[in-house]
Amino acid sequence: MTATPTPAETAEAGGRMNHREVVQALSGLMLGMFVSVLASTVVANALPTIIAELGGSQSVYTWIVTTELLAMTATVPLWGKMADLYSKKLLIQLSLALFVLGSLIAGLAPNVEILLVSRIAQGVGAGGMSALAMIVMAAMIPPRELGRYSGMFGAVFGVATIAGPLIGGVLVDTSWLGWRWCFLIGVPFSLAAIALLQRTLHLPVTRREVRIDWLGALLITAGVSTLLIWSTLAGQHFAWASAQTAGFVAGGVLLLALAVWVESRAAEPIVPLGIFRHRTVTLSIIASVLVGVAMFGGTVFLSQYFQISLGKSPTVAGLMSLPMILGLLVSSTVAGQLITKYGRWKMYLVAGAVVMTGGMLLLSTIGADTSVPLISVYMAVLGVGVGMLMQNLVLAAQNDVPAAELGATTSALTFFRSMGGSIGVSALGAVLADRVTSLFTERFGAAASGGTAQVPDPGSLPPEALAVIRDIYGTATAHLFLIGAPIAFLAVVAVLFIKEKPLSTLSGDERAAREQAATAPH
Known part of the structure; x- marks a missing residue:
């Protein structure tokens, strides 16, 4: 050419x-x-x-x-x-x-x-x-x-x-x-x-005949959104055990069941159900959902805790997030290098899940008077656990499937991890809101709380009220991590059942060529 x-x-x-x-x-x-x-x-x-x-x-x-x-x-x-x-x-x-x-x-x-x-x-x-x-x-x-x-x-x-x-x-x-x-x-x-x-x-436009499964995408989004709306409203606008709860949950489950039925018949499904044949892929997806729930659900509310409960400025709250991020970057890099050197990977999944659970438990002990260095250590522990677990779940799943399924498997893991994050933020956010509202009612009376958990502006509150509100948000945030810890522990159970398989030394293209040669007529 x-x-x-x-x-x-x-x-x-x-x-x-x-x-x-x-x-x-x-x-x-x-x-x-x-x-x-x-x-x-x-x-x-x-x-x-x-x-x-x-x-x-x-x-x-x-x-x-x-x-x-x-x-x-x-x-x-x-x-x-x-x-x-x-x-x-x-x-x-x-x-x-x-x-x-x-x-x-x-x-x-x-x-x-x-x-x-x-x-x-x-x-x-x-x-x-x-x-x-x-x-x-x-x-x-x-x-x-x-x-x-x-x-x-x-x-x-x-x-x-x-x-x-x-x-x-x-x-x-x-x-x-x-x-x-x-x-x-x-x-x-x-x-x-x-x-x-x-x-x-500058890329060539190469077209192939594909069918976008719009109905499957719509049903998945509608089903999950229904459950997210329920978890956000329950405990605030109606009781957890109520007719409204039954309606939302039944509707969400029905939509997701229809999504599975549509996906099983779609020519090119949004989430190919065939990848669930592989035990490692299924368990990796389950663990990814749980990592998303625990990590997003727990950590997204830490900034609010830093500012309201500890009285830090937004800039300082930003600096306080560094230990967890640095822990994540260091552990993921080191674990990746060790896996490349020795070829063993399951131990890092198990260790990551255990450390992540430990980090959640440590953060369940925080309060309005917890020192910043101690919180930094707890956050670094959580970051180290997530760093060892998150990317290596993708590695384990990719190593277990044929080359033709690499794209579908990787996108499914990303999809479910993000879905777990959405569920975690919504569900654990509802738990936090419910806890804050009940503590407001307990400390200030039902009339003061107004039945909703309005987020206060610390700068506009008198010192006596501010001290109580800081304690409320410290207690509620600790409760959030206490709920998240057993969810994180389920990831430990999931990765324990993953079977370690030697890592392939071939690239995706080389694997595909070998698989095609093996199936070609002689």
């Missing part, structure tokens, strides 16, 4: 992009990934201020996180399917444009209702970035060379995760900026990413 002068012509001719062209294209991709990860973390330290200013309740606090997670989770498989039909470049720019729209609406939101709608748009855009980044990388780079570039994405993810809470805290504490800039800050970066991708990303 004759080489041609420009990257666009090279791609169209089917040639491989050279190293310089790949790095240029990745710059726009990594900028987009940075923005989408930043959106999830930058808002954490701003939420107490946002909710206090817009007059939201503890349930609304939960839903500002959950709506983005759910929208992202539900749309990840759809973006992946559309990448087989349409231009990957156009789709990734469209996902960034949706993210810009959501960010602008969020930054200008006059009330919590508009803010929730904007978070859905942000979630759909972030779902596109999550799904398409790896697809675009695979389209540009052969598997043998993928490692040298994927490290760049790991660094971007780590920096965005660590920088997000810090940036959010500084923006909230800066009087001439404020919390609205936690959303608006992503707009110029997203627009820059769109422009960079337009100039540098």
Whole structure:
């Protein structure tokens, strides 16, 4: 094949992009990934201020996180399917444009209702970035060379995760900026990413006949959303054991049962049921859901605890999240290197699940008077456990399936982990709201609590009331981790039953070629 002068012509001719062209294209991709990860973390330290200013309740606090997670989770498989039909470049720019729209609406939101709608748009855009980044990388780079570039994405993810809470805290504490800039800050970066991708990303549009399972996606989203709405409202607007509970649960379960039936008959299902034939995959998915529930459900409310219970500023609250993130990055890196060196992986899954459970139990002892160094140690323990567990569950599942099922297995694990996060934030958020409301009623009387858990603004409270409220939020947050610990322990049980299988030394393409040769007629 004759080489041609420009990257666009090279791609169209089917040639491989050279190293310089790949790095240029990745710059726009990594900028987009940075923005989408930043959106999830930058808002954490701003939420107490946002909710206090817009007059939201503890349930609304939960839903500002959950709506983005759910929208992202539900749309990840759809973006992946559309990448087989349409231009990957156009789709990734469209996902960034949706993210810009959501960010602008969020930054200008006059009330919590508009803010929730904007978070859905942000979630759909972030779902596109999550799904398409790896697809675009695979389209540009052969598997043998993928490692040298994927490290760049790991660094971007780590920096965005660590920088997000810090940036959010500084923006909230800066009087001439404020919390609205936690959303608006992503707009110029997203627009820059769109422009960079337009100039540098040149991929051929290869179409194949696919059918998008819209009905399956709709039923899965509707079923999970029904259960999430129930877990948010129960205990606040109606009793846990009530006719409303029965209606919500029955409706959610029925929708999910219909989703399973539709998926079993779909030509290209959103979640291929065939992958559940493999015991390791099934157990890895179960453990991923539990990791999502425990990690997202527990940690998303820590920033609120730092600011309300410990009286820290948003900037300091951002700094206090570093021990957990550093623990996660160090343990995942070290475990990955040891697995590569020795080829053994199950021990890290079991150790990670045990340490994660221990971290949840340690955090169940916190209160309004717990010292910052002690909390930092507890958070680092939780981060170490999650770091050993999260990525290695994907490794275990990928190693167990044929090459043809690698994509479906990886996307299913991502899908269920995000779904677990959505469920965890919603369900444990409801537990927190219920506990806060009951403690308010106990300390201030039913009239003072008003039957709802309004998130207070610590700066506007008299010292006597502030001391009681700090104690309430400390007690309620500890209760949250106490509920999360047995959920985390179920992950220990799941990984114990995973059978260790020697790691394959072949790439996905090499495995596929060998499998095709084995099944070809002789």
